Amino acid sequence: MRTPVITLMCVWLAALALAGCTAPPASLSDHDGLVHTPLDGDEGDLVVVVFSSTDCPIANAMAPDIERASRETTEAGGRFYLVHARPELTAERTRTHAREYELTMPVIVDRNHDLVRTLDATITPEAYLLRMRGNGRYDILYHGSVNNLYGSVGNRRQNISEHYLRDAVRSAAAGKEIEVSQRTPFGCYIERN
């Protein structure tokens, strides 16, 4: 039974690769009131979206590496967004969290789960590296874990030795193929609306 499912997924991914994904242009405010449309952009734009949570210990432990990925993305000319998925979060809470964890990228709260549903995010932290095709279409170049700090929930490495997202950003910025485009993310579930 497993083989047909995998075949169907491959067909679906291949179709996505040809046609790209299309998203409604979700407009979301950050805690400073600035409006962002993460999935809208010019053809060729690199965009990173990382779903996170203010109190997920796994997402928080990766905050310094997420910040490094953010800086490298913007240095490469791309855009980087940290997206909180818990609807009850206030701007004050996300601002405090960003200050405590020294996060400098735009931080937005996806209260209606528009981005969560569009990208089909399930976990925090969960990273998406996108290449815009224009007109709201994009390709997913990398999806999954930020790094290998956690081998699974409850199994934490002492140190990060593989920086999956940062490596993917570097490869994409250099026009190189991303060796592994999908890594299982481990973390806290997003409870959907």
Place this chain on the structure above:
Amino acid sequence: MHAILFCLLASTTNAADTWSDVSPIVSRHCSTCHHDAGSGPFPLLSHSDLAGRRRFIAEILRRKLMPPWLPGGDSPPLHDDRTMPKTDRTRLIAWLDAGAPTAEGTEPVAITPPITPSFPAGTFTVPLDEPFVIPPETIENEHRFHQDTWCFVIPLDNEDPLRVRGIGWKTAAPQSVHTVTLVADDRGRGRKRDEVDPRVGFERDGDLDRDISGSLGGVGIGLDRMLLPPGFHWSIPAHSDLVAEVKYRPLGRALPLGDQAYLVPADDVASREVIAVVTGVNRLKVPAGEKEHEAEDRFTLPAAFDVIAVIPRARNECRSMRLSANLPDGTQRTLLDIPDWDAHFRRPYLFKSIQSLPAGTILVSRFIIDNTDGNPRNPYDPPEDLRIGRRTGVAGFTLLGAGSDAAASNLLLKTSQRVMDRRGSQTRPSRTPIPSPKAP
């Protein structure tokens, strides 16, 4: 047959459970650490605290990652046992899977945060005055990612020896600091290490020559004190420092440490002084890729030993450990069995009843090391050949207890230290022998 099965299931799960039914379970097993000032990363006090994380919590419970309690197998009864009964676990998971329902027409009542009991009267507090900040991430240290550990010297300025029946530690970073072990240092050994390290506190473990880190006991996650049973005390020589070995887990942000140590004076003049007997493996040689390397050590007790507590220690490559006692009458007794070692959740384990081991008992400590990349806690990626030696042990058990009298305790201590010295091929100054009580 089906009817029996149904009855069995019905007795352990109840699909109609609501928040008011399961909140006592949450209060008992989760809220003790998961409150605003606790060691848990988020509070678990209100219905929404759980409902907003129901799949995550259900997975953690299913995989038995929480509540954290390492001993299993046939370990003897231990104080503060956090084992969650199967019925509680099953009911809580079923309630979460059912969408965390509340009773119709009622407002879910939040659990009252637990009140940490105060220390006994007469306890004195010693602050850690050094401005140490826990870094956001692991720093590459002397032991190369072994464990995040930092040590501090806390002067006691005691003119006279102290008799202590309890120790405690309150941390300003309870979610990060997971183990603190203490050594009494009357020779300035900690100060010397502190002086040569230009940073706040000093790196390396808290072993001081023959005094193993934890020879005064320690605390662990959710455990802010260690109180000895009646009839026992620790002795702290005059003009001592406390050397604290603080193990922490970086949380992604800088956390200032503003901690305090507590000492609970002993008032029982007839109590016995607690000594630390160490048994374990001093050398490990495990090739990269070896999945089940077994390391074993045997230590024969030269005198009867009343053991009150045991503190395990091992590297992150260790998967499981077991300490057993082969008694002279041919029987075997398990003292501690940890089937899934996770250094993060280690703590001192106090036996509910004293484990009296006669002279001639062989302590057998056994460790399984997994040096493959399939071990997610292996700090090296890809795995490296593990070749390590350490006089005070690279994986071991520190047994706290006392001989029947001062002479027996001194013999136990001397033999344990001689074994360590022989393995380490070096001799260090002996600690002051325990004085025998003066004749009336």
